[in-house]
Amino acid sequence: MSLFLQASELARDLVAVIEGFEDTERKKAAQARALTLSIEQKTITEKLLALRQKICALLDGAADQECTDLIAVDILFEASEKLRGSFFGQERAESEEVLIKKCRAIFEKNDISDALWFRAFVILSFYFQPFELPLLKNVKDLSVNAFKAYLLFTMRQPHLMTQEDEGRYIRYYKELTSWLLDLMQKTEEGSRQNILHQAIKNKLTFGACFYVDCSTIDLIKARAAILGELVRQNPALDVLSRRKLPVRAVGRKKKLGLLSRNLKDYTDTRALYALFSGFDLRDYDIYWYSLDVVDETCRENSSFDSKISELAHKAVSLRGDAAQKAQQIIADDLDFLVIGTAYSFSAKDFDQLLALRLARVQVNLSALISGSSGLASYDYYIVSQASPEIASVYRRESTETLKTIEGPLICYERKEKVLPSKNITRAALGIPEEAVLYFSGAAVNKQMAPTLHAFLSILREVQGSYLLFAPFSPTWGGYFLALTFLARLRFVMKDFPDIDPKRIIVVHAVDPDDFERLIQLSDVCLGSFPRDGVTVAMQALHYGKPLIARAEKWLHANQDALMLRSLGQEDLIGTDNAAVAARAIRLGRDPVLRQKTAQNIAQRVEKAPFFDVKKQSSKMAALFEEMVEEKNIR
Template sequence: MKVNLSPAESENLEQLAYEYLLKQEYDQAISLYEQAIKNSPQQKSSYWYLGLLFLLAGKEEEANTTWLCGMIDGEDEEIERWTAELVQVLDSEAVRLSALGEDSLVWLLREHLRQVMPTHINNLLLLVQLAIKQENLAAEDLTNWGVISVLQDAVPVGVDKNLLMQTLQQIFDFAPLHPLTLEFAGACVEHLKENNDFSLLLMLMAGKIHYSMSRPDLAISLVNICLKIDENYGEFWAHLCSYLIGNQNYIEAIKAAKRCYDVSENLIDKIYGNHQLIRALMSAGGYWDEACLALQEQESLLLSLIENPPPFLNNLTASRLLSACFFFPYFFDAPQQYRVLQNQVARLCQSYLEDYVGEVAKEYQPASRKNKSLKASAKVLKLGYISHCFNSHSVGWLARSLFKEHDRKRFELYGYFLTYKPKKEPVQEWYEKQMDHVRKIEGNNSLEIAQQIVEDEIDILIDLDSLTLDTTCEVMSFKPAPVQVSWLGWDASGLPTIDYYIADCYVLPDSAQEYYTEKIWRLPDSYIAVDGFEVGLPTLRREDLEIPTDAVVYFTGQSGYKRHRETAKLQLKIIKAVPNSYLLIKGLAEAESIRNFFTQLAEEEGVSADRLRFLPLVPSEEIHRANLALADVVLDTFPYNGATTTLETLWVGVPLVTRVGQQFAARNSYTMMMNVGVTEGIAWTDEEYVEWGIRLGKDRELRKEICWKLWQSRKTSPLWNGKKFTCEMERAYEEMWQRYLEG
């Protein structure tokens, strides 16, 4: 017989049943809910909880049948309300079980909740998070579950924006390179565009994906999402320019840089925007006139900055200012002028960064001098090497001999791998094995990096990046080590916190100290040495390029940065003067603009364009070196010489013509040639450059003589003696430390 219970009695019965549910005594709870339904069939909550209990007890069919029975007699509006009640029951229980760590049951509940209400966006997001936690999320689930489509449709009611941000971060961490991750991020725009943390997250991930994962195409797409939020924010355009250059989309990079400059509102941002423009133009190559105008603008902006420095803005703008003078040595050889300007900018940046430390990190302390009581010989020196180039990069290739030969009884090596690449990267893996301690750094929080160096108690910190990475400059400005040194990566930054700059007597003469704030530390022979290079099998022959076997082949191979118009003219004068000669042109740049650049100059110099050959990039450095055998003579660039390319040329035994100047970048090839004992091809004027080019092209016997000298130099030259070079570097480190102790 049916028993009609009062509301209070019915509520007590459900309360008792729910207590059994909490104790996981499902059979008792099921029995009580069934009794509640029998006594009060109009009480819909009993159906929802009874179905829930069946589900928890592993009886999914019974659960679905129970829920269906609860809704079968309702009108549309009632069914909509009851569905919302059921969703609330399932969601509340999922939250409760999640707190207990019952992930398998939570998964079961949220999966059924998704079936009951496929558009419940918060449930879908929690389901994604749970799948990531269990490491069983397939990226396709984002579409199969309708997560992206729900976000793309009309704004879902009740979307938890904090939950959405959290889910986006987890998806980025779980599958950063999957196309659907990008699509998910795009679907979040309408919901998170007012949240500054959203665009910040996108920009941080774009940087990580570009620099650590080598996918500039995806980084570009992320920045384009940010531009949907604010197309007038210069920071977005600046990053877009960088990633477009990384993806070799030079024409679009120029457009992005111009846009960055146009939307910049203050002097410092204008300087950075113009720097990006110069960078894009020089990377493309061939935009010489436009690049010269941009450089003039940069000089004017920097002089205004020095005369009326604005108040400190933030550490990002301060560190970026350091690279504002980066391109001057690519245009002209006048270190007395641009290095003075560089040093002034560096001092200003140093003061800005000191203000930054004072504002946000009062607990940070630069490296102490507690080891001063120790004699240099009484301790193993801790050397910290910091760089983003411990990989397949010119610096990565050139520094190997030093790390291979370091004396581990006297030196303990710490490696600070900036923009660390989590994927397998052979050169990076090699460097990791050489270090006693590896610090894998994917972010760009310079103060945290500096603090790590302080905690590691590094004695001498060696910077291999200089102005090529602003994060490194920031770290060095915080003075996290008692002795700080710059070596190899670029010319000196001018930061007051850097004590020494490694050079030699050829690459920087004595007079150079007048315009360097760092103490120039000259090694006895060369500031660089390698034990050699791996050389593969050639992939090009003369017949492939339609060049006669008896022709004289000249080669010039540099990035667009180094394509100086006046030097290119000198090279074409050489081609014009040497009958049956050809010029091979290779380097990272925009193909059409470089072709137009050289073709136009050839026409001006009266050289047929048929004598020019534009070579594509090859898959590896080993193949590039093998293909150098095509050349009879390599023509160096000026005022910015080759470095790695010069070493490779000398190693494979090809004569080189180089023009020597005053600045470090204009004397790289000079020091290398002096250290292999070859003076033939060293020019001190433009006229000598052309004369040597013509002479080496016409004098086959002289070329053979130089080639023989180069091959013989492998046995005796300090340039090819990594062990000797390492001993000289180690002796320098010990003397630096001794001076510090005595200071």
């Protein structure tokens, strides 16, 4: 049997075992109605280990054979991507270390051989992150399949396990985007160019810009350059990018477009509605565009549907590719277009759509998109007012003109509180009733290693306390995403050997109501940083729970602290990670202070600006009138 038939069979076996393993775990959890994941769970069976050893042996022998076709690489990539999350952070076998050293030498020597690449791609994908290896200077001699496989390897989303990884990620992605841009401009028409475009569209993601604790403006600009080249090389988009705006008809209403993920009863959609619900419809026609991205967190709500219908002059779902979606928006001759979703921060069709001039004035909204677009098509970025020092950081980190609103920018219509449930209890989670319970409900991508380190330092200092994580939802769940989070958590836990793992609870994805019930069980809620939680923070305050937040420093971390300031709770805001931990420790050790803080929040939240829809919407309307004057929209 040929090398590649062997590789294909092994890869398919591996995928089957992994998918079967995931399915089995899900069924077991469903049957047991298990709420939690075990931090010490053994995730890899003997069968997986045996298959993995066979793949390593096969790849080790591949270097000695002449190979002309790498079709099995794609299959092995798919399998090893999942394996990587399972093994990350565990000890490497000595024999594998030898293989990895050989593979590193291949990269460093820049010696191009299909047999060597076949071996290097997949072995490295088990443990290595893309930024740990130098980029190849020359890929023109690679076979088409090897070229595709190498591109996929370079664009793997890294697992950021330490603070140092964040800086390395930024530096690597700056180098990668420059390399890709050069490759795009030099690659001739044909299969390689198509492979390059598809790889960039499907795999290149800049999402970590929203989560790292360092400057990202260079990376944001690099993404804009990639999008610009993709638009230029797409004839349909290139034509649209060069079009001239039509002359605006005099005397008509101002046309304001809102673009959201969906039109359902969904957190971001409700927040966008709240911010624009107070606009004077005698002066504005509101056009609402939906991407129709719907998941299990979206609810059917006829009352909210009616509100959308009353506000929107026109509400439509965008269809087709980027050019077709653009044509739908352009046909409405908008004066303003507001982006109200962070659906993607990559190079997908949606991102290419935003790179076009779709309205006379295009606006980015920091409450829902925590970072500058970097795109020349955007004129304004609306942010909350900040101190002069922080405002200067905002300006450095943005390419748009900044417009500011006093206080929190985010705004919600206040909902009824969810009633407790007999299924969501401390007993069901294995948490003593008398224990101080800290809660972190930030999404898994916001649970960065430095954040987890700060949280565990709190747990170590507050005797008998527990830490409850709810980082998943029906939208971002899945067994292997959970493995990635657990690997990062275990990595950080190595610095805290004195903490009993039983004091750390990680729950499976739960529905929105049960998520709020988890908040109700807690004593102190921990805001996320450097990317703030926003919605989770609002929910914690809604239930009168003390919330600990970090003072704003970046554009992607300014709402949690502002919500606390608006309630007069400056004492719950830390200026850095250590200060955040210190405030949480103080609350955990002092039950009287904890109770008093909760009472203060419960009293003040009734008049919180982030629940005052009418006032916040009027502020937004006034801001748009400023833009009307500046851009001469008559």
